[in-house]
Amino acid sequence: MLARLANAVIGGRYAEHPKRLWRRYVVGLCVIVGLLMTSHLASLQAAAVSEQDAAIINDSGRQRMLSQRILFFAEKLVADSAAAQNARMLADMRDAIDLFETTHIRLSSDPALSPAMRGLYFGVTGEGALDQMVRDFARDAWTVLARAERGDEATWAASETARERMVKAGPGPLLRKLNAVVMGYEAEAQANLSGIVLVNQLSMLMALVALTLGIFGIFMPAHYATLRANRRLRAQAQDLEKLRAAAQHEALHDALTGLPNRRHLEQEMTSRCAAAAASGRGVGVLHIDLDRFKQINDTLGHAAGDHVLRHVADTLRAAVGPSDFVGRVGGDEFVVLMDADAGEDTGEGEGSPLQSTADGIIEGLSKPVQFDGELCHFGASVGIDIGMACASGPEIDPARLLANADIALYSAKGSGRGRAEYFTEEL
DSSP, rough: HHHHHHHHHHHTTTOOOOOGHHHHHHHHHHHHHHHHHHHHHHHHHHHHHHHHHHHHHHHHHHHHHHOOOOOOOOHHHHOOOOGGOOOOOOHHHHHHHHHHHHHHHHHHHHHTTHHEEEEEEIOOGGOOHHHHHHHHHHHHHHHHHHHHHHHHHHHHHHHHHHHHHHHHHIIIHHHHHHHHHHHHHHHHHHHHHHHHHHHHHHHHHHHHHHHHHIIIIIIIIHHHHHHHHHHHHHHHHHHHHHHHHHHHHHBBBBTTTOOOOOHHHHHHHHHHHHHHHHHHEEEEEEEEEETTHHHHHHOHHHHHHHHHHHHHHHHHHSSSSOOOOEOOOOEEEEEEEEEOTTTOOSSSSOHHHHHHHHHHHHHHTTEEEEETTTETTTTTTTTEEEEEEEEESSOHHHHHHHHHHHHHHHHHTOOSEEEEEEEEEEE
């Protein structure tokens, strides 16, 4: 059963509603606290009952001692007339008889007296009844004491008869009956203690069982509910992180081509210019513009124009290196950022990094592109102009560098299409 319960808990049957677990906590806590309080009260009750039983056993045991003490005084007073002159002995006998009677009355009149003990005191009439035996023994003791105190010879026979009855009853039937009472009280005390101890043990056992069930019914569901909640929170956090990353990507990238947009370009320019200024290197900028792109949209539609733009983006990605940056900053305008050396990229001669990259872009975009059965001849209907600028030094102005590349672009457009031109001081 516990195995099925554990499987159900782990499977989530009892942990699907974490908000309801507080009810189980309250119920389980009340049950456990109630059982523990029951065990504690049982312990207190055991201590109280044990103390009460001990007092009763002590009183009943003292009755045996008093009976023999009274008998000793009676024999002494009857056998030795001089003992009657001992006031201390007379007082001790009087106190012993009085305590013997009052203790017997208190024990025999106890409302909580059990049927078995009541049978020992009153169940048998005549000489066999302890109550009658105690009364007769005390009456004879008072008779002997009265004769000793008065010193009256006329009462000698009565005191002798009383002493004989006391001698006959004291060591024999009375003592056995008193022993039986003591043993009866001891047996009842043991039974009472055993019952309370059993209640205490059962309470503790039930508390342990309740705690064990609480582990399966409360703590394990709460544990697995917490795990599931944590997993949901982690999944939500991952989803939010993905959404944040997607939103950030959308904010910094062009939806059509997937290239970084102008905002991203500005951030990249600032970062590269700062890094170049710190290292002493330069930053190269290629500003690319498609000629007669509007004609493609007008003749073949915007779908063809979008197709051409995506093709241009792929061509630019293929033409640059892994550390270079390619972005789309307008309808048909693109920018490439490169790490360059201003001393090399002066525009004089071939083979410089900026020039080689520009030549590769021009060559790649000169090939026609097929769209919906039609060939878009870039070389004829669409050309490319590239404006190039490079700067280096302790401080590089990103805005100035972009403006220089833009000036070089429009100079290239004015000189014809399908060409690249550097920014110069004359420009």
